[in-house]
Amino acid sequence: MADAEVREAVASDAAEIARIQLTTWRTAYTELLPAEVLDGLDPAAAEQEWQQALTEGPVTVLVATEGSWIVGFCAAGPAPEPEVAAANGTVPSDASTVALVSALLVEPRWGRRGHGGRLLGEMAQRLAATGATRGIVWVPEADTASMSFFGTAGWAPDGTVRTLDAGGRPLRELRLSGPLELQLKTP
Template structure:
């Protein structure tokens, strides 16, 4: 494997981040999301949204590289109140230090090479350094690969569920949570 690294994303990464997002969604979520919703993904609109995030915030965005290739990305930051609420709708005691991982995607052809783990570990360090103590992420219940990945670092469902309407198909998501001191496998 060529040199693998993680670095802060810059605005010129927006086209590749958008491409990775649409490619990954169309591949990894083909069984989860309806074909019509995936066909409606607009690369230019997604690129504009990422460029805005990279220039105006509020999320921290990191990219994974392998050699000269950008192969994945991760975004996160302080959890908005609506995302932080406990299953009963109340704010948890640690709401002020709760971080949301809003996106973690590695293009499928670059999968299973450690890029996702490196991205999440780097983001967790940055979030912890800025005062966050715990992370949350929403994962489609049927996305067994992502569920397994997050459980592998010590994040587990916290009992909070939401259902999203994805173009007429209901997608049930579970909220997973865990320490920003990620559990790693020892080799």
């Protein structure tokens, strides 16, 4: 494997981040999302959204590289209170120190090479350095690969579930929660 690194994303990475997001969704989520939703994803709009995130925040975005290629990315930041609340609306006492991993994707052709673990590990260190005490992420219940990956980091379902409307098809997501002191282990 060529040199693999994780670095902070810059504004000029927006197009490649958007490309990776759309490619990965169109590859990995064909069973989860209707074809018309995947076909309707707009590369220009995705690039604009990432450009805004990279220049205005509030998330931190990291990219994984292998050689000169950007192969994946992770976006995370402080979790909004509604994202941290329990299903009954109760807000936990540590809500102000919970971080939300809003995206962690590695383009499928670069998978199984440790990029996801490096991204999550570096992001967890950065979040902990800013005072975050634990992380959360929403994962489609049927996305067994992501469930397994986060499980290797010690993150597990915390009992909170949401159902999104994915182009007229319900998409059930589980909220996973876990420590920021990661000890990634092989499943």
